[in-house]
Amino acid sequence: MAKYECILTHTGTGEQVKVKSNDYFMHRQKIERQKERWARADEKRAVAGEKRRVAEMKAAKAEEAAERTGDAQEMIEAYSKILAATLTKNDRIDWEELKDKSQFHPYKPETPPLEADFFASVPKKSWVEVVLTFLRSKRERLEAEAREKYAKATAAYSQAEIQRKHSYEKEKAEYLAKQTEFNRSVDEMKSKFEASEPAAVEHYLNLVLERSEYPDGISLAHEIKYSPQSKSLSVATQLPTMDELPLVAEVKYVASKDEFQTKYLGKSESKQIYQDIVHQISIRTIHEILEAEYFGHVQRVEFSGYLQGTDPKTGNEARTTVLSIAVDRDNFIQFNLAKVQPAKCVESLGGGLAKNAYDFSSAQKAA
Secondary structure, eight states, X not given: OOSEEEEEEOTTTOOEEEEEESSHHHHHHHHHHXXXXXXHHHHHHHHHHHHHHHHHHHXXXXXXXXXXXXXXXXXXXXHXXXXXXXXXXXXXXOHHHHSOOXXXXXXXXXXXXXXXXXXXXXXXXXXXXXXXXXXXXXXXXXXHHHHHHHHHHHHHHHHHHHHHHHHXXXXXXXXXXXXXXXXXXXXXXXHHHHTTOHHXXXXXXXXXXXXXXOOTTOOOEEEEEEETTTTEEEEEEEOOOGGGSOOEEXXXXXXXXXXXXXXXXOHHHHHHHHHHHHHHHHHHHHHHHHHHOTTSOOSEEEEEEEEEXXXXXXXXXXXXXXEEEEEEHHHHTTOOTTTOOHHHHHHHXXXXXXXGGGTOEEHHHHO
């Protein structure tokens, strides 16, 4: 057996090494050499770990870039189906669905005082009290105090509960009164709409268009005017400017620069997609109006699409109409919208996207 012997344990890996020597100084040197070996191994592991971390980070970012590219391609695909997306839906509004039929929340009483809580510090009855009568007196006194406190707490709780229930009933009555009034206004609006009152027709059809869901990047605003004499509806729709649409071709992660680079579609392809989007919006808007207007009030729709943004010619905020079409109901309902080519359809209705539509930029981006 060696004169000097010990077991070293690596704090990180748990590895154990037995160090032996008959010479004290040699034993100390062996210990230091082992610690140095472990230190070099730790350093190598740290470097390897950092390399793995960087590699994993780069792989994750490359994967993120691929996902963002996929999302962009899906978005462009969604833009190509703006018209098709509405054809499988019934745009008519169910008046009953507009009503508020929610239930008022049920009453939840507060937790009443528990008798056991008041008697928790009262000692239990014991045979010892026969000998030590003062213990019985003390217990009886504590019991009386506990009963009194419990009775007061119960009375206070009951009184507070009466007030809480009263407040609840008042709040419930107010809620139901407002709900009834709101539902009555829905019935009134329905009656006015079916009676062809212009404000009601405009409100109903504006609600139809507001409920229409478009892909990201497309946010529309509508101005509607109805003429009961001519049974015509004019709708002016604010269209997105071309620079508001995320027309991304690809997102790449450049590892050497540790940055994402976004490549956008070329100008020619972007114009073609933008033109198709605007044409689809115009046809879809007319379709949703005529499908939702079930009483025959609207026999003609005049659509105009406009841009609100910075005019590149003047640099000033401007509003300009870039597309106008009009169509009679009897003519439009003959169209097979699932098969039309939007550009050809708009052209047949006497419309086409103005050339200056591509040059406008959103006011927000220009600022």
